[in-house]
Amino acid sequence: MIKMGGRDTDIVLLDENGIRSDGRKINETRKVSITAGVLKNANGSAYIEFGENKILVGVYGPRDVHPKHLSDSDTGILRCRYHMAPFSVGERKNPAPSRREIEISKVIKEALEPAVMLKEFPRTAVDVFMEVLQADGGTRCAALTGASVALADAGIPMRDLVAGCAAGKAADTVILDVNNEEDQAGQADLPIGYMPNLEKITLLQLDGVLTPDEYKKCIEIGIDGCKQVYEIQKKALQDKYFSKGDND
């Protein structure tokens, strides 16, 4: 019996030429495209496609805090809601927030907090709403990536952007940017959120088994993936704010 650690599957996750089920090389991310400023009402917004993931992010604030007792006289607060649309996955998802979504909202909030200069806005809240319209593995990294761009688009002062990308293990090989198939049938998934200028990891989770060496390798290539994603984030902001009129 072949024991790969993941679920039994007929899919070939990695062929003899080192090509993955969706045609990528082991250290290649999916195609990422980001558009900043896609919503009219939100103070900042972004639409991100991360492979087959499609996620819309809206930012409101700094604004009054309701309920009021949550407000803090020393600092602004960041609130994040990660939510999956019922039609975003194969079988309809119950629209009520699941425990998984509550946890992801929390880890994304804690991944963004180091980047956002909340002390500038005491007694206010900045609300980040991430709506997953279509999910295909790696939604938390994609949502985090989009959220950073939306926060920047809202003009919230930030120390850095946070870029997200997962590393993992499938077919006994360390791979970059785990897709849904690889997550289901693979051996490990290690999502990373990274601030490229401050060189700090602000989101990190893992499920699956990694040896200490594989763990190091995953963090290394994951950070590398985040740096690639960061370039696309910057481009999205440049496209919106600098490309019209003059081209420098």
Next chain:
Amino acid sequence: MGSSKIIDQLKKNQILELLKEGKRIDGRALDEVRELTIDVGVIPKAEGSARARLGDTEVVAGVKVQPERPFPDTGDQGMLICTAEILPIAHNDVETGPPGPPVVELARVTDRGIRESKMLDMKQLVLEKNKSVIGVFCDNAVTDHDGNLFDACSYATTAAINSCKIPKYEMKDDAPVKIENEFDKPPISTLPVSVTMAKIGDYIIVDPNFDEWSIMDARITITTNSDGNVVALQKGGQDGFTQDNLIKCAEISIRVGSKIRDIIKESSSGVN
């Protein structure tokens, strides 16, 4: 609210001053875990149980084992569900009611450590494929909160499952019937152990107590298995870690975790 923030700031200053001299407020070394005692079999009506006391943090974990209808996509595997709740007797700040995000996270991190380590060989917990499987439910009740609930729940859960007994069933007319007083050992393949570290300033400390927990900048929980591999991980808190921090934290977790694994093994010696 206002005054407690000032106290937290003063506390943080004091903790940081001590850390500069390599000391902690309770006298421990930076990589020293509080005293851990584990008693198994404390709830005879549960098929497995453990009380873990980590310093002044205490958790009671109970395992219930019962036949279940399998999930449609995993008819060839048993069922495993771990939960955690913080009881109102555990701390002045605990409120009753539906769990907030921190408690949801605690329960999910506890579950993930056990599940992802494949501690239990789920294929051995099938009564009849696609019809009936054995469900293992491990529920954690935090009874005393002095920080680092993640690790206390991890140790209690691992010890409770490791020392549990699986009732025997026979299939009669497509339904599982329990055979009284006959038990199997649980199909244990590895013992997952989490180690939580807090980052305070530039210092990394192991097993933060309540005071350290309340002022830390960020935390990381790393779960390792008996082979010394990393099986689950959770970062939390309002700051980040450098790449070097993460490598160092994994090394600490493997080293400290293996000592804790010995305590867990010791606690259930003689049971199975």
